[in-house]
Amino acid sequence: MDVMPKWAEVILVPLISLLLAAILSALVILAIGEDPVAAVKLMVTGALGSSYGWGYTLYYATNFMFTGLAVAVAFHARLFNIGGEGQAALGGLGVALACLYIPWPHWSLALVGAAIAAGLFGAAWAAIPAWLQAKRGSHIVITTIMFNFIAASLLNYVLVNMLRPKGAMDPASARFPEAVQLPTLHDLLAPLGIEFSKAAPANISLLVAIAACVVIWVLIWRTRLGYEIRSYGHSESAARYAGMPPNRIIMVTMLISGALAGMMAINNVMGEAERLVMNAVEGAGFIGIAVALMGRSHPFGVFIAAILFGFLYQGGAELALWTTIPRDLIVVIQALVILFTGALDNMVRMPLERVFLALRSAPKPGRKEG
């Protein structure tokens, strides 16, 4: 059934996609009169060349792992959850409320509490579109994306009118108390004798995200629920015939998905900003879609893709700081990568499949690259 060997599917396709995106990006940079080689160098040193750069790359990657997993889980049930943005925003609200109004004695307890609050808020935000899909057949793509706008407006209202401290001008909540400050990678690695930048925001949430990758892998491939989710994704009628209730699967899958997206907030709201600001999600919900597509909805693939996008994000920020390449063009470059790895997957896959077919039908040459 599989035309291509596994390694080609997992490594070659994304790699060629990336290469194409890189070539196009280079052309874009050339067209505005900048040096693409220097730009790439700047991106690499800025994102990976120092522990400071790594700290930011991993910080962004943590965000993308959560949102990527959220999309991936839903995708196994053939549900396209593009509401990660709104679910993560609501998760931020959950974290802010938990951190501001509960006097936590220690950060570890606060982390658990905030993660639960974030998950609950995110799940609640996903529950309504899920219910509409399950009971009313309203398409999840439409409802989740509309819920992003509602979430933005809701957060806007809450921040401006309720959480903003009296007299403050910017729409942001008060700073969280010292007790809920999460240890950064600097704090975590110092006892091991590894010097890590103090300024970088990567924090213990990274470990939570990695743990989430493992848990989701177990859930999807080693549990009964995961089997149901995958069965439903492959064929609703078969799942129904096998006695799996579709409505329940839709609801549960979307709740898990929303909770994962919401949990992103322990990284960006609790770990980094330590207060809730406007637009705290910064598009991570949408990047999650690209991450899940590129990672082929496999938790390990999501992990790798999240780090790649973390690199792109941090590298892009460096470009904005140190070159005259306008911010908008950096978005274009990031978008090209998303386009090639996500949307234009078949453009690379189909010719590649043809090549492999040709190689296979040829009498002997074997399956090495040749």
Next chain:
Amino acid sequence: MTLMTKFLGAAAAAALGTGAALAEPALIFDLGGKFDKSFNEAAFTGAQRWAEETGETFREIELQSEAQREQALRRFAEAGSNPIITMGFGMADPLTSVAPDYPDTKFVVIDVTWIEGENISQIGFAEHEGSYLVGMMAAMASKTGTVGFVGGMDVPLIRHFGCGYAQGVKAVNPDAKVIANMTGTTPAAWNDPVKGSELTKAQISQGADVVYAAAGGTGVGVLQTAADENILSIGVDSNQNYMHPGKVLTSMLKRVDVAVFDAMKAGADVKTGGVITLGLAEDGVGYALDEHNAALVNDEMKAAIDAAREKIISGELEVASYYTNDSCPVLDF
């Protein structure tokens, strides 16, 4: 998890701090964007002037979202930029958390006067004084006795502008009506010319024939609509008289450019640890008079306003500040 350890190992091996000390000054623009023709552009003008006069260069970045504030601050500080000049009250909180981590870097923040930090120089402006003067002008130029005020984001700072303006209007014509509207409650309100235009139209329909925009980039829409509808407008922060010659009554100047220029000139020796408030006396605020609005401002107007200016400087006339008790004696928002 072996992959993870490998990554971290590589990270640890890499040397910390990529850029050597450049000691270039850095300028962080607020969400309105560099070319808002107003607040941020004034800063850019000042920086540009410094660069031309000294032949040196400066770093700059336009923020895209709230979340970038801290990263931009840290990145410039890590790279050795000094001083780092930041624009707007949104920087108050990020600065209080970043500045202590970089004791050798000097930070300058415009429009913030209430935070603490040994290496932070805070610069505020007496916007109510300048707004008072343009308010007087508006009342004198108005034929209908109704004038408008379009604010950007609804924050105390902008109410402060509006309050000074209303007092100036009432000083000339106690029966005058001041219509005040805010564009929004989020930073997006600094860059929404379409909404600014709508608000201006609404105010015109209520009889306003002079409209004062204190709204950053949103003001571009206010001035445009005022010119289209053939009424007068008042610009803010930068001199905006040139944008619609003969249609812009004046501009309330807030010399952000001078503040930025001075900070860059002082360089790493910029004085920190205190608050500087620039008012009429320091020429930190004022009104713009040039060839574009000369025909609109007659001698009588000019004499009255200059007299008021002298009185404010000497302390004989005191313009009430919105900040004093978070309310305005002559205007409800």
